[in-house]
Amino acid sequence: MPTATAAQRRARAKAEYDAFLDGCPSRQLLARISDKWVALILAALSTGSAPRPGRPGADCAGEPRSMRYSELSRQLAGVSQKMLTQTLRSLERDGLITRTVTPTVPVTVTYEATALGLSLQRVMLDVKEWAESHMDEVLANRGDYDTRTA
Amino acid sequence: MPTATAAQRRARAKAEYDAFLDGCPSRQLLARISDKWVALILAALSTGSAPRPGRPGADCAGEPRSMRYSELSRQLAGVSQKMLTQTLRSLERDGLITRTVTPTVPVTVTYEATALGLSLQRVMLDVKEWAESHMDEVLANRGDYDTRTA
DNA sequence: CAGGATCCCGCTAGATACTG
DNA sequence: CAGTATCTAGCGGGATCCTG
Numbered sequence: 001m002p003t004a005t006a007a008q009r010r011a012r013a014k015a016e017y018d019a020f021l022d023g024c025p026s027r028q029l030l031a032r033i034s035d036k037w038v039a040l041i042l043a044a045l046s047t048g049s050a051p052r053p054g055r056p057g058a059d060c061a062g063e064p065r066s067m068r069y070s071e072l073s074r075q076l077a078g079v080s081q082k083m084l085t086q087t088l089r090s091l092e093r094d095g096l097i098t099r100t101v102t103p104t105v106p107v108t109v110t111y112e113a114t115a116l117g118l119s120l121q122r123v124m125l126d127v128k129e130w131a132e133s134h135m136d137e138v139l140a141n142r143g144d145y146d147t148r149t150a
Numbered sequence: 151m152p153t154a155t156a157a158q159r160r161a162r163a164k165a166e167y168d169a170f171l172d173g174c175p176s177r178q179l180l181a182r183i184s185d186k187w188v189a190l191i192l193a194a195l196s197t198g199s200a201p202r203p204g205r206p207g208a209d210c211a212g213e214p215r216s217m218r219y220s221e222l223s224r225q226l227a228g229v230s231q232k233m234l235t236q237t238l239r240s241l242e243r244d245g246l247i248t249r250t251v252t253p254t255v256p257v258t259v260t261y262e263a264t265a266l267g268l269s270l271q272r273v274m275l276d277v278k279e280w281a282e283s284h285m286d287e288v289l290a291n292r293g294d295y296d297t298r299t300a
Numbered sequence: 301c302a303g304g305a306t307c308c309c310g311c312t313a314g315a316t317a318c319t320g
Numbered sequence: 321c322a323g324t325a326t327c328t329a330g331c332g333g334g335a336t337c338c339t340g
Binding site: 016022043092 | 166169170171172176177179183185227269276277278281283292
């Protein structure tokens with residue numbers, strides 16, 4: 001674009017990637033992380049293991065929060081195995097979580113956020129919390145809109 | 151639900167909404183806002199009108215940032231009219247943006263974030279910026295993963 | 301200019317069945 | 321337990337044509 005403004009060129013130089021551009025990889029990454037399962041998985045991993053009888057110290061403070069496949073499956077109510085596995089794989093591939101296989105009698109697999117994953121986790125927690133805390137307002141707005149346009 | 155556990159009732163009482171629960175409206179809202187077009191539209195609206203010859207003071211600081219349909223369409227490179235219109239409608243319905251029709255010669259329609267929209271805008275800007283600023287790391291991680299599993 | 305209305309394709313979520 | 325494999329229905333989303 002020959003008519004690029006100084007502001008645009010500055011932004012380009014600073015960010016290197018621009019999700020507004022069609023072909024930019026960052027748009028594809030944005031599409032990936034803009035996913036409810038991504039938000040919920042990262043949120044779950046920030047909580048760590050749900051306290052279960054028989055595994056007392058599993059989520060003591062300071063310890064990195066990890067969760068087993070079945071625990072995630074339980075916390076993300078309604079998620080299909082396919083979506084859970086698929087989303088976990090893509091998060092692992094992008095270096096956001098680690099997958100650890102412990103060869104116990106029935107195999108044990110745990111997932112844990114990486115440093116990079118933790119940085120996204122903070123952002124996605126905000127998104128999830130925004131949704132939960134503004135639900136009432138949104139619901140009210142929808143009601144207004146629907147009556148107005150009815 | 152007669153089989154609600156004490157933990158579930160506690161969570162409900164504290165947060166009112168819990169996106170981890172399958173039927174909860176907040177999960178549906180989370181799914182809605184977890185959308186690349188939502189992130190990009192809100193990001194665009196935070197920028198305001200691109201400076202154009204003939205509309206000098208359109209984006210002066212302090213003034214609420216508004217954009218026309220065609221401006222949004224241009225900035226969100228590659229978006230289809232259908233998705234743009236559809237996403238704008240849902241944002242309007244949820245009370246996140248306002249739609250203003252000015253009956254000029256060719257009709258002028260401008261969109262602007264509401265107070266509620268501004269609160270989400272901050273969150274979604276973080277998501278977009280996270281994607282742009284961590285693109286390199288993610289790309290590197292993908293390369294590693296693909297060679298490792300190759 | 302700013303959409304509305306259709307058609308239609310692809311992919312992706314979900315259900316089911318099987319395995320190391 | 322933690323997946324993989326397969327199938328299918330549904331809809332997200334693009335292309336196209338039309339309108340106030």
